[in-house]
Amino acid sequence: MTLRLHDTATREVRDFVPLEEGKVGIYVCGLTVQSEPHVGHVRSAVNFDVLRRWLSASGYAVHFIRNVTDIDDKILTKAAEQDRPWYNLAYAMHAELTKALASINVLPPTYEPGATGTIPEMVELIEKLIARGHAYVGEDGSGDVYFDVRSWPTYGELTRQGIDDMEPAGDADPRGKRDPRDFALWKGWKKETEPESAAWPSPWGPGRPGWHIECSAMASKYLGPAFDIHGGGVDLRFPHHENEQAQSRAAGMPFASYWLHNAWITTAGEKMSKSLGNSLLVPEVLKRVRGIELRFYIVSAHYRSHVEFSFEALDEAAAGFRRIENFLERVGYASTRPTGIEEMTAEFVAAMDDDLGTPAAMAVVYDLVRDGNRALASDQDARMHARHVEAMLDVLGLHPHDEAWAGAGAGDEKLTSAVDVLITALLEDRATARADRDWARADAIRDRIKAAGIEIEDTPSGPKWSIDNAG
């Protein structure tokens, strides 16, 4: 069984064949660091993190590049509104992003280049495009450089659109463009409105890069002129990815072999209002559920399916995930964490190989949990079930004992051991009451503990307590 992936360029699921055996190069468009990341932003990161982990588990050496756009119109506008330097805003938001991704166990990429660190490569690429007759300097003296879409016969091929069918941008600044669909490779510095710190020297005068050129430059710098997979959100297909491909190929690079796009996550059928928008910021959501539960919610849906975000669905997912955790708690975790495809069931591997079928893969996990629980109920050994479950959760970035979750939420060890002492004392009182068959007193103790947000579970080996996450 080989991995099959849905390629946007061909609109079909096809066998994944790497350019070089045993190795995979992936480039994912990260975020423009202009505001705090919300749930929608991190979905993309989680989806591609799963891809990356699955490729690693399948035996590939993965080179994973995810960029950040740290200079653009929006950053300049927002920074000006907040009366702070643009680079300070970008830097601070980049830190927020890193924190948010770490809180849901997204592995750091091999490298995370920023646009501002790749400007010489972009200038070089633009010069090549001008030399080849695919780009021109704006004739209005603005210092802008544009890509000439009419000069590239296959422009529009990624999204199957003809140039003449495209709606000309109504609000685009036409400064010196030959065709309204031409896009900026380089934006000349606007002295009156833009800070000098946002301009870099170039053969066309001071300025800053256009949005699309950065990814072409960064991808080829770190992955080479041809690489395996390019990913991003659906909204990036056009214009961003179309433009990236056009300019890269026009400069003589084959560029990406496969294009993967994750679907949107929206909020309860409404436009994101300010209050709802704020409540969807990652730290806000993590006040309600744990990071591992948020990640589970994202992973449970297929990456190409549109998800309608709701707190109800999030709570349901969290409740479902706790069932899996409970099973592992009951069996007891393996002393060393089981990893590797050989520890997973064939059904799980087949589901993942089929365009990362995480919903089907989760169904396999649930089936194993039920079988394991059943074995436990009849005093049979369920450790093998648990091994499979652990390995499968691990590759999805959902292993409860992953270091990534340590220190998050209720994980403070000193606090936990302090609570343990107190609860244990109360449980001893309850045990005494139960031995005396004083049910009223026993239940009163349990109710008091429950009121503090702690769930008591009587097991053959005595009562166990856990934080009631559903509360």
Added chain:
RNA sequence: GGUGGGUUGGCCGAGAGGCGAGGCAACGGACUGCAAAUCCGUGUACACGGGUUCAAAUCCCGUACCCACCUCCA
């Protein structure tokens, strides 16, 4: 106008010609002092109208509604 996607049980969410993915919730049962956890059981779901087929949620034609992108966007 162009391009792409969607509509599945109370809810979430897979599947893509033939045996009801899975989860959450609900109800009944087992276990329990009572619970919790767990297990067992309970559902005649595929927007609408036609068609193809021995067989359609799945393919074809049409209709309705929804969403995304068309130079700010994960």
